[in-house]
Each structure stands twice: as structure tokens, then as C-alpha cells.
Amino acid sequence: MNEGSEIPVFSAVLTATLLVGGAAITLIGSIGLLRLRSFYERVHAPTLGTTLGTACVALASMIYFSALARRPLLHELVILVFVTVTTPISLVILVRAAVFRDDYENERNSPRRAESEPR
Amino acid sequence: MSMILTWAITAAQMLLGLALACSAFRLVRGPRAQDRVVGFDSLYVNAMLLLLVFGIRSGTTLYFEAALMVALLGFVSTMALAKFLLRGEVIE
16 A cells, blocks of 8 residues: 555445445355356356455545546446446356257256156 | 545455456366356456556556457457367368
8 A cells, every 4th residue: 555545434334335345246146156056057146246356446436536536537437337248248158058068968967858848 | 535435445345356266166176167168258257457547556557559459359358268168170
């Protein structure tokens, strides 16, 4: 921390809250990736966690650098928009690939097979 | 005042490091290929967030560009891997 003492208290508290909250949300998503059982459950957790976590950390970064330079600096908006747009795309493509592979190998946990069979 | 921010940054770095470890575990031990790709996807986003937090810690906007590069290349490589899983080749 070299220049942290220069920014006002309100911005510092807001930055700290958003940083810890975003990091915690990301950690929850990654723990979900670790703990959930099947692939189709696992794929949701990091997607939700990283989108909200990225939003929080990018907001914290924007607030911090704006307070430091005393003018609005909105660089991190690029990362925020990019991650928000691309994460669902990679989710959809990955799940499509997984469904294709499960269908191909005719596995028991394939969602299409589960639909066609009686419960 | 600066104390709050220093502690928050350290806590955020530790939490993101733990998240990185969870993703790396899924990347190494994923039972199937798609689990590894999801782990990799989560890994690069966590690394990018760690870069952003490190940029706040050092007070320079230099790390923002590195984070942007990580986000772009990570998305492209996830797309390539998913395409490979779907079709068996990346460019058809």
C-alpha cells in the first residue's frame, strides 16, 4: 500500500466491502465447483460466482482508482462487460459439448436419456 | 483508514487464492474432460480477479491491461477447448 492514505474514508470503506464481498462470492462459486456431484450441477456454480465476483471486484477497482485520481476512471467496465457477456456463452457451449459426449457414450447421467426413461 | 483497505485487500487475496486452489483441484482431478475445462475456465477468471486486486494493492493501472489480456485469451482458449470436445477439431 503506497498511496492508500490519500483516498477519502467513504471510498475506502466502499472499496474494502466490495473487494471482500466479491472475493467471497468467487470463493463460494469455486467451492461449489469442488463439492457438487455431477457435471451438470457443477457447471453452474463457478459461472454464477465468477460473474458476480467480477462485477464486485471491478466496481471496487473503479471506485478506488477514481478516488485516487479524483476523476472518474472507468477502465474496468471493459472487463466487467466482457466477462458478463462471455461467461454464459462458454457455459452454453461447454454444456452442449458435455451433452454431446454423454449422448455419444450413452452414459447413465445423460440428461436426454434421463428424459426418455421413466423415473 | 488505510488500515481497512490493507486488511481488505489481504483478505480478498487470500479468498481468491483459496478459490484458485479449488479450481486447480478440479482442473487436475476432474473425472472427465469437460470437468477439466470448467475448472480451467474458473481458474483463469480467478487469476484475472487476483490481478485486479493486485493492481489495487500496488496503485498502478498497469495490471488492468494484464487482466484484460487474461480475460480475452482465457475466453478464446475455453471456446477452443469446448469446440474440440464438441467436434474433435478446433477449426473445421
